[in-house]
Amino acid sequence: MGQFVKAAKTDEIQAGRCIGVKVEGVFVGIYNVAGEYHAMNNICPHLGGVLSYGFLSDSVITCPLHMWEFDVKSGKCVWPGQTCIATYPVKVQGDDILVDVNSPVYAKVEA
Numbered sequence: 001m002g003q004f005v006k007a008a009k010t011d012e013i014q015a016g017r018c019i020g021v022k023v024e025g026v027f028v029g030i031y032n033v034a035g036e037y038h039a040m041n042n043i044c045p046h047l048g049g050v051l052s053y054g055f056l057s058d059s060v061i062t063c064p065l066h067m068w069e070f071d072v073k074s075g076k077c078v079w080p081g082q083t084c085i086a087t088y089p090v091k092v093q094g095d096d097i098l099v100d101v102n103s104p105v106y107a108k109v110e111a
């Protein structure tokens with residue numbers, strides 16, 4: 001288990017929005033899905049698009065470059081599928097959002 005470090009303030013990310021931040025050298029997207037915060041690597045595995053610049057609908061972010069879609073809760077690619085991105089544990093302490101980038105979680109991907 002790694003260490004949680006402060007990544008953002010809760011009032012920086014309204015519900016349905018996201019931001020991109022560097023946490024210990026890792027570019028992370030932090031998403032507010034109906035008041036719940038999620039952190040996922042911010043670089044699209046297709047060709048390096050910045051996912052937090054994309055369009056967030058419910059828990060799915062659409063990459064702004066070629067429209068690949070990822071569920072920010074699991075990191076799973078929902079379109080075109082067969083890949084995933086690392087997500088990171090998040091906790092909220094007071095009005096700080098803390099992320100542990102040293103404990104990435106990878107969704108199981110069906111071949």
Ligand code: FES
Pocket residue numbers: 044045046047048049063064065066067068
């Ligand atoms: S870079 Fe994200 S879909 Fe192509």
